[in-house]
Amino acid sequence: METDFPLYLIPLLPLAGAAINLLVGKRISRGGVAAIACTSVAMAAVLGWKAAWLLFQSEPSAILTARFFDGDWIHATESHGIGSLHIQAGLLLDRLSAVMVLVITTVGFLIHLYSTAYMEEDKNFNRYFGYLNLFTGAMLILVLGDSLPVTFVGWEGVGLCSYLLIGFWFDKEANAYAGRKAFIVNRVGDFGFLLGMFLIFSATSTLSYRDLASQQSVVALHHVWFAKASIATVAGLLLFVGATGKSAQLPLYVWLPDAMAGPTPVSALIHAATMVTAGVYMIARLHFLFEIDPFVLAVIASVGALTALFAATIGITQKPIKKILAYSTVSQLGFMFIGVGTKAYDAGVFHLVTHAFFKAGLFLGAGSIMHALSGEEDVTKMGGLRAKMPITRWTFLVYCLAIAGIFPFAGFFSKDAILAGAWSFDVAEMPEWPHWLGHAIYFVGLSAAFMTAFYMFRAYFLVFHGEFRGDHHTWDHAHESPPAMTLPLVVLAIGSAALGFLGMPEAFHKDWNLFEQWLVPANFAPMVGEEHASTEWALMAVATVVAGAGIFLAYRLYYRGISPTAVAIKDALPRLYKVVFNKYWVDEIYDSSVVRPLRSLAFVLWKGVDALFIDLILVRGSAFVVDLVGRGVRYLQSGDVQRYMAAVLLGTAAIIAVSANWVACTGAPFDVEQHGADVTVRAHGMPSGPAARPLEFSFDFGDGTPPVKQSTPTVRHHYDVHGRRRLTVNVLDPRWDIRSSDSRTVVIP
Amino acid sequence: MSFDSAQLALSLPLLVVAAGGLLVLLLEAFSGTPARDEHGGRSYLAVAALITLAIATYAAVGQWAEAETPKAIYGGMFAVDRFALFVDVVLFAGAALAVLLAGGFLRTHRFEFGEFYALVLLGTAGAVMLVHANDLVALFIGLETMSLAVYVLTGSWRRSARSSEAAMKYFLVGAFASALLVYGIALVYGTTGTTNLSSLGGLAKGTGGAVMQEPLFLIGSFLIIAGLAFKIAAVPFHMWAPDAYEGAPTPVTAFMAAAVKAAGFATIVRLFTVAYGRPSLTFGAGGWASICAVLAILTMSLGNLAALRQDNVKRMLAWSSIAHAGYILVGVVAMARAGDDARGPILYYLLAYTLTTAGSFGVVAWIGSRGDERQNVDDWAGLAARHPAAALAMTVLLLSLGGFPPTAGFFAKFYIFRVALSQPGLISLVLIAIANSLVSVFYYLRVVTAMYFREAHRPFAPVRASGMTAGLIIATVGTLALGLAPGWVIELASKATLLGK
């Protein structure tokens, strides 16, 4: 194995591009800026392919490693109870991270290329490309890191870039609220990640992935932490909280739709194709940790399924095209979590790859549409664009077919693999979970898939078919986008159409699932309980029918425009008897049986999660606390120096009072040792020593005998009575002249 | 007590800085008037101060090997150990940054006078004495020497009403806290008969330690703790800090936030470790560990929450430096059980914090000009487009303050939290600290987004001075370097020996 492969160049090249563009970009021509940005990512992509080729030629477990510099990056010597810590700024390329690197650099390059045309007129051209490069570099560090801290550098880096790029379009107040929401939600996620990391380290004394995967570490992670939960359980749940933050799962999904305020290519790269998949990648990377307690996996799969369904219901009701795509992203991420949660890691990662292509394509297509319509986002104000924008239209159709899961487009294979994994999910190890959990997740996923097909084609038909519903001025201006924009669309469309064949199901042809063969042997344990070919065929058939039904429904309702009922009445008067009735029928049924319940479900969830949890507790709650403290500070920090001195004095007095009182009061608490009617009372006592003034104890046994007064803390007493008696110890501390007491009840037999 | 050359040699860092301060004072006096011209007539004084600090640093580093075995000189009053030498270097770095920043700032604000540099050196001398002090008397003298110099520095911009007001507030609260401290020393001395920290520690170990539970001794100790808590601006002893930091000339603010605070923390560490090692003084609700834990929670939380609402960048950084004192206090709490293991992280934090804070106040000093201080966050809008390097430096420094990897600030917190987590019962404290550091990112990023995403509404007229540029580069590069290769520093810090332990 070639060990001197310059792996570190893969993230460093985009970072160098970022440095050049951000620092001296103003002095470079636009062409130069674009060239630097695109070339650096292209070179990283070439290196990534070269590295992947090296892996391909070697045995499955081969890896490439590199370090940014020699010696330890984080280093700490051993101390009380915790082992020494040596972490290098190391990179690790195995087959899993290779997949991620290829997706990031390839899709990333296409988006860079697209941006050169899309952002043409922006006056902050260099800054935009600087951030885009910075983001790519950080994301590459995230996936290439060979330990949790290195990954965390990338994790924080991409979060920062995301925040900065959302801010790119933020004007002062309008979106400040959304920014705050994104910030708070991501902080909650990071909190989970950090705590999980600390916890893992405290148990295993290592944070590097390869050491963590060792038998010794896995055993250490099994240790019970508190209650019945092992360290792996708690750490796994904490890391999952981190994943829900970054990958927009319930209940922390709310920031992602708001993040669409940024430029469209940014949405494509960060908020659809790459960054949001970090959580999925992290779980696949640490799968051995999550597998220790199947409970954690079940939680992951369930949250994923709920998110997939929930976001899909919202997707149906959205009008702005970017919002539809945003909710669809949340929903598809839910699918990926179903995959990794049901141990179908290869399926989850496979969906991540295909999704990166078709979702990036969808966003870029949406960008192309909005570009043509001078920024119009509302799909109800579009229509008929197929005549004006043929390339955008055909590629968009391919993406829609892919995301809907129609054979032979990519989404079909990956979604099928996930659903098959869910169907055969084995919950035998978890008696507390119902045995039909896998099936339930499957059906929830299936419903989400139906809705996905429906709302994607709703958008497609509304945009490209029917009559244009905006003003004619906009229509006259509408045009196909320049080649720099359509070329990435075409490439992504080819990917969306063809990539699926890398992951052919077993049922099609034995041993043709190249993706599984690439990933599974070295990284994951093979799936247990593979279904029979017949079951697999059945699952595929069901999925296809369901997706077809969704498309058909969308076709019936939206093919000719927004108001199918009205259009139908006008068009089909002669055949009123049959068609209108049917249309009416479909529409009514759809409305009362699908839309209304879904809308109310979505409303309840939205109220519950968004309005109550996120909005009220997190955003408003924190604003309230900040405001409260602000008022307090405003009152106390009045500028009057004498209040400051009073605070010093009060602080000192409080320390003295509390401490003195405590010192005096520690004597009274006592332990009781009881043998029948004989009790021995031991007060905690203090102080002792020649110079100390002893405490004065008074023991009242509650049986009518006079209290025993002495200066030693231990006393024996024999009760002559029966029943419950109140035992009281009074203590006088003569040093402070503070009295304290403690009492409890004893039962004399 | 005798003064032989060996003792003088061992106290060389202190002597160099003190002598340098007096020399700069004389240079100023004998340089003739008028020495101030448009092009930095006083920069030779700054150079003299820098040379002094360099020599002192050299002297301190030269003693490192020898100080592996701690020594007490001048009748046990003055400790020479690696802990003190490490803090010395941190102090010299902070002072050097303040001197570098001051040159351009004083000139553009037209109050460049030579005493400024002399006072920085004398204040540093006081701080050095403070961190070496192994006796409450030496501690008091060092503290006062440092404080008096800094009071004057705070008010040194005599034409500014804010500078005078800041000096007034700082002085009054400081003098008040000093009075509490002296009274505390008197009570401790009276009850135990000694002011030597090692003797107090010895007393605590022996049977005579019972006297340490006497009310007068405890009250005295708490008064000393209050006096030091004032210096590190722990809540509720912090209220002077935002005002004093805001009003002081910005290079002085950098010096206060960095060097003065570092010296205060070093003293606290020495005092608690050496004199108050007795378990009954350490643990339980009345011990210093619990007091520090409460102070840490209050300090972190209030500092961050108040910083959230500040629109003035300088004042925001002032509140943020209060919050950072809270994080260091978490390390002090951990010291109660972890002992020697917690000292390394605290030292690392002090170094990282000194560079980062001095640097970030440095950018605040750089951006303004006379009559246009540009301290409001709106005034920073669009800085990245006009001055990308400065914006980048500020971003790195703010990210370090916010604890982003791979900067010094991240590892500073990482090491502190790690050692605290290894102690039983401190997990909730660490949780609060982590939550706090996550919240803090919000207000740091506010400045970053202003610099990068908003348009400038009027042109910038920053200070142009090579010293200031050098200072900012050193602080920023140092912050990054400490983050990229924290290993060797923490290695050094963890080898820091402490006298009397």
Add this chain to the structure above:
Amino acid sequence: MIPVDHYLLVAGLLFAIGVVGVLLRRNALIVLMSIELMLNAANLTLLAFGRARGDSNFQALAFLVVAVAAAEAAVGLAIVVGIFRNRHTTNLDELTLMKH
């Protein structure tokens, strides 16, 4: 001989009077004097203990405190003068340019 407790009590009272003066008087000069009173209370405590213990080191310490108090007074007066030049007042209530 007067027992040491009496001295301590007087010193404590002196200290308390100083504290009250610091907190309640509005004139910066009076506040400065009150702080001096607190330092003197500390000195009295030191000397009382010194006499009770028969230890002359206490007196040295008391002299140091006196010296420091003098330096503090000098700096304090300079600051009061500085503030008077800028603001034409030494009333602490009015020094609230910086707050919150």
